[in-house]
Amino acid sequence: MARIVIETTINGRAREIAVKPNQTLLEYLRDELHLTGAVEGCGVGVCGSCTVLVDGRPVSSCLTLATNVEGREVTTIEGLSRGGQLDLVQQAFLEYQAFQCGYCTPGMIMAVKGLLAEFSAQAPTEAQIRDYLSGNICRCGTYAEVLQAVQSLVGRLAPAGSPG
Amino acid sequence: MLPSMEDAPEGFRSLLVETPHPDGPFGAKGVGEAGLGPVAPAIGNAVANALGGARVKDLPIRPDRVLAALRAGPSPSGSGLR
Numbered sequence: 001m002a003r004i005v006i007e008t009t010i011n012g013r014a015r016e017i018a019v020k021p022n023q024t025l026l027e028y029l030r031d032e033l034h035l036t037g038a039v040e041g042c043g044v045g046v047c048g049s050c051t052v053l054v055d056g057r058p059v060s061s062c063l064t065l066a067t068n069v070e071g072r073e074v075t076t077i078e079g080l081s082r083g084g085q086l087d088l089v090q091q092a093f094l095e096y097q098a099f100q101c102g103y104c105t106p107g108m109i110m111a112v113k114g115l116l117a118e119f120s121a122q123a124p125t126e127a128q129i130r131d132y133l134s135g136n137i138c139r140c141g142t143y144a145e146v147l148q149a150v151q152s153l154v155g156r157l158a159p160a161g162s163p164g
Numbered sequence: 165m166l167p168s169m170e171d172a173p174e175g176f177r178s179l180l181v182e183t184p185h186p187d188g189p190f191g192a193k194g195v196g197e198a199g200l201g202p203v204a205p206a207i208g209n210a211v212a213n214a215l216g217g218a219r220v221k222d223l224p225i226r227p228d229r230v231l232a233a234l235r236a237g238p239s240p241s242g243s244g245l246r
Contacts, residue, residue, distance in 0.1 A: 130169045
């Protein structure tokens with residue numbers, strides 16, 4: 001099948017990539033770039049384990065055609081750490097042991113990145129956190145720990161000038 | 165359906181009850197896999213039941229293995245149903 005050449009940015013690096021017209025972003029990331037952090041759980045956009053950021057917003061990469069990221073910025077779990085330092089969200093997940101088997105963790109962390117970005121002006125309530133992350137299924141049942149990790153971040157990342 | 169974060173009860177606390185497993189490394193025992201283990205045997209039993217007791221003992225249960233099991237005839241362990 002003829003490939004389509006698109007320009008995109010993946011984890012901060014501008015790239016020109018040749019994608020198949022029927023290839024999902026998840027397939028391209030995993031099979032061709034070997035960025036295997038995003039994983040396929042359900043393949044139909046229900047479980048959230050393939051979540052990556054596109055222009056800062058979490059999307060299911062299993063439902064996103066690779067051609068659709070033309071001119072956009074894609075961030076995967078591999079793109080979070082800086083100079084060997086884990087991202088704050090990753091650190092919080094470690095601190096609160098917010099995972100058991102780890103399969104949902106990359107997607108969960110990317111969803112939390114989206115949550116924190118979306119609620120950067122006003123801290124999310126517990127109900128808003130639960131609602132935002134309800135598209136990320138954890139079969140081990142570590143929701144309580146994930147919630148604690150996120151709440152610790154919300155406390156730490158309170159925007160300057162906001163009360164508390 | 166799997167419960168989502170919205171279904172997790174409020175004030176949910178995990179308590180670790182330490183009962184070391186004698187055969188596991190450092191006393192560890194897998195727990196997340198408990199839901200996976202029974203699935204293949206359950207499907208295998210259903211297939212054996214449908215085949216009149218001929219049992220496929222290797223995964224995946226492919227058509228060629230089903231044919232081979234049918235040719236070999238009912239397994240001594242039967243259909244798995246009593």
